Amino acid sequence: MGFLNLTKKGVALALSAQLVLATQAVTLAEAQMVGTDAAISKYTAMANRSVLMDELQRSEVREQIIELGVDPAEAEQRLAALSDEEISTILTQMENDSAGADIVGTLFTVFIILLVTDLLCFTRIFNFTRCIR
Known part of the structure; x- marks a missing residue:
């Protein structure tokens, strides 16, 4: 009977130590907010x-x-x-x-050039302009 108690205590002690070591490894990880x-x-x-x-x-x-x-x-x-x-x-x-990445800038420049030529009476493209004379 004494030998069986000693074996049970040894197994219980080994399992307890293993449980403590396993939980210690888990608590070493730290979570941080990202x-x-x-x-x-x-x-x-x-x-x-x-x-x-x-x-x-x-x-x-x-x-x-x-x-x-x-x-x-x-x-x-x-x-x-x-x-x-x-x-x-x-x-x-x-x-x-x-x-050709700046298409908007190119179109704006062409519009301004045509607008100025319309104002100077070189072309007649836009109906909303009047010649400067």
Whole structure:
């Protein structure tokens, strides 16, 4: 009977120690509030990376990279190594340097030129203008 009590106590002690150690490992994790800005910037950075990777996968871009003597796999590795700020800078530069991106500005400039030529009696395009004479 004494040996059985000693075995039960030993098993109970081992299980108690295991339970205490398991709960200690769980309480080491700390939860913190994540701000909206941090969450948005994280997902924006991920979206920016995927946009650049998608552009790199296009056949025209791949052909141009190979034509310039760059291995596409190396270009993907270098793109993956860029920081979030560098990727956002590249995307901003791509948006600003797009050909024909400022259509509204171009149309406004053409409208002003035609309006001035109508006012100076060189053309007669707009009905709401009168010649300056």
